[in-house]
Amino acid sequence: MKKKNRLQLDDNGKLKHFLTIEGLNRQLLIDILDTAESFTSVAEQTIKKVPLLRGKTIVNLFFEASTRTRTTFELAAKRLSADVLNINIQASATAKGETLLDTLRNLEAMHCDMFVVRHANSGAAHFIAQHAAPHISVINAGDGQHAHPTQAMLDMFTIRRVKGEFHKLNVAIVGDVRHSRVARSQIHALSMLGVEDVRIIAPKTLLPSEPEAFGVHVYHDLREGLRDVDVVIMLRLQKERMSGASLPSEHEYFQRYGLTEEKLALAKPDVTVMHPGPINRGVEIDSVVADGPRSVILQQVSHGIAVRMAVMSMAMQSHLPEAAGGRRG
Amino acid sequence: MSAQELDINQTLDHVAQSLNTILESRNIQNPIMIGIHTGGVWVAQQLHQRLNLNEPLGTLNISFYRDDFTRIGIHPQVQPSTLPMSVDGRHIILVDDVLYTGRTIRAAFNELFDYGRPASIMLAVLVERDGRELPIQADVVGQHVSLKAGEQIKLHGPEPLTLTITQA
Numbered sequence: 095m096k097k098k099n100r101l102q103l104d105d106n107g108k109l110k111h112f113l114t115i116e117g118l119n120r121q122l123l124i125d126i127l128d129t130a131e132s133f134t135s136v137a138e139q140t141i142k143k144v145p146l147l148r149g150k151t152i153v154n155l156f157f158e159a160s161t162r163t164r165t166t167f168e169l170a171a172k173r174l175s176a177d178v179l180n181i182n183i184q185a186s187a188t189a190k191g192e193t194l195l196d197t198l199r200n201l202e203a204m205h206c207d208m209f210v211v212r213h214a215n216s217g218a219a220h221f222i223a224q225h226a227a228p229h230i231s232v233i234n235a236g237d238g239q240h241a242h243p244t245q246a247m248l249d250m251f252t253i254r255r256v257k258g259e260f261h262k263l264n265v266a267i268v269g270d271v272r273h274s275r276v277a278r279s280q281i282h283a284l285s286m287l288g289v290e291d292v293r294i295i296a297p298k299t300l301l302p303s304e305p306e307a308f309g310v311h312v313y314h315d316l317r318e319g320l321r322d323v324d325v326v327i328m329l330r331l332q333k334e335r336m337s338g339a340s341l342p343s344e345h346e347y348f349q350r351y352g353l354t355e356e357k358l359a360l361a362k363p364d365v366t367v368m369h370p371g372p373i374n375r376g377v378e379i380d381s382v383v384a385d386g387p388r389s390v391i392l393q394q395v396s397h398g399i400a401v402r403m404a405v406m407s408m409a410m411q412s413h414l415p416e417a418a419g420g421r422r423g
Numbered sequence: 424m425s426a427q428e429l430d431i432n433q434t435l436d437h438v439a440q441s442l443n444t445i446l447e448s449r450n451i452q453n454p455i456m457i458g459i460h461t462g463g464v465w466v467a468q469q470l471h472q473r474l475n476l477n478e479p480l481g482t483l484n485i486s487f488y489r490d491d492f493t494r495i496g497i498h499p500q501v502q503p504s505t506l507p508m509s510v511d512g513r514h515i516i517l518v519d520d521v522l523y524t525g526r527t528i529r530a531a532f533n534e535l536f537d538y539g540r541p542a543s544i545m546l547a548v549l550v551e552r553d554g555r556e557l558p559i560q561a562d563v564v565g566q567h568v569s570l571k572a573g574e575q576i577k578l579h580g581p582e583p584l585t586l587t588i589t590q591a
Binding site: 125126134141143144145146404407408 | 484486487488492496497499500501502503504505506511533534536537538539
């Protein structure tokens with residue numbers, strides 16, 4: 095934990111890399127949310143751009159396919175006036191035999207300032223942060239089954255916008271928690287922000303090996319777990335898990351763990367329904383719920399841009415030269 | 424005059440009166456007033472009342488347009504900009520608390536033009552001090568304050584508004 099902390103924060107406790115929620119502190123998470131709040135107005139401008147990161151070059155290093163995360167990172171960088179390179183590694187140099195470190199050295203030689211990394215292996219973003227040149231910030235855009243911290247923060251941003259405070263909330267995370275980097279980051283963020291009752295609801299085969307270690311309440315029955323919750327976060331059921339015999343069938347999964355209006359009626363009347371996307375209609379969530387008045391799934395996407403702008407600009411300011419004073423006004 | 428002696432209400436009355444005179448002479452009917460976070464918004468709220476303007480007050484957070492981001496970074500506590508109406512073709516009264524280097528106003532211009540193309544912008548400030556680093560002057564100044572090198576003036580508010588001078 096301490097080691098991660100040292101890697102993510104600079105000597106002044108400012109964010110340098112954003113790799114995982116673990117090892118950060120509550121105030122830093124709140125700073126991210128507050129900064130994101132200020133960035134929401136940029137989307138209302140005629141010219142949807144602020145000059146904050148003008149002249150900086152941000153590289154989207156995606157070793158794994160992604161649409162929503164990559165495009166919102168790209169939009170966020172462009173709204174900060176940074177230049178963006180999208181590199182799909184599978185179709186690129188590594189396919190010709192270049193090692194990851196050689197790829198990094200080449201990008202550094204092109205004077206890039208930030209890497210946004212998505213990788214199928216847990217720990218990939220840490221590895222890159224450890225080996226990148228000191229002036230480069232690394233943002234984790236999802237590594238294996240480990241962490242997806244910007245997704246967790248946009249979910250926290252959405253919850254705060256809808257509900258205001260965190261501490262009195264009951265939040266349920268439903269579905270494939272075992273394989274979900276999103277769920278792991280959400281659980282850390284929710285507890286760091288003071289949510290007392292975090293529930294995970296899943297069949298035994300989709301629970302992490304020691305769920306209690308996360309400080310969550312575990313339910314196997316969706317109806318029981320949904321009772322009186324304020325927020326329900328549905329996770330995508332990765333269809334490839336089906337063949338792995340962890341699950342009976344999509345139909346049966348939907349019967350037991352699919353979110354329907356009827357099951358949602360057990361939650362608080364003003365319950366908010368979230369999903370990190372992409373959604374499997376009729377598998378983990380019924381279309382009526384996904385498109386219904388309590389769903390904030392599309393707001394989550396918009397908020398993703400503001401939160402990623404916040405994280406990128408905060409990470410970029412950490413390795414600036416020390417404040418030189420200077421007159422303002 | 425020192426800031427302690429400055430009667431803020433009287434100064435605000437003076438600024439409001441001068442603004443009215445300019446609006447009349449330029450034949451501007453329905454201006455939009457915009458305050459710069461944080462002190463400028465407090466001053467703008469007072470002026471907005473005194474001028475009895477129809478359009479709601481707008482606010483600007485110029486943090487993302489500063490030229491010293493590379494030195495001081497951003498402050499998460501600042502509220503977002505809110506411009507409740509289009510600024511295209513409109514007459515703008517920009518309001519700040521203290522005019523000093525002129526860099527804040529430069530940043531505010533840049534941000535405003537990312538929202539549209541105003542017909543005109545005039546600038547009103549509660550106090551100004553020497554030390555301009557850019558060719559920017561206010562149309563209306565509540566009070567000129569002379570400060571020694573190293574002294575800083577700061578507006579506290581929103582209720583009541585007070586000015587303090589401190590040694591940096």
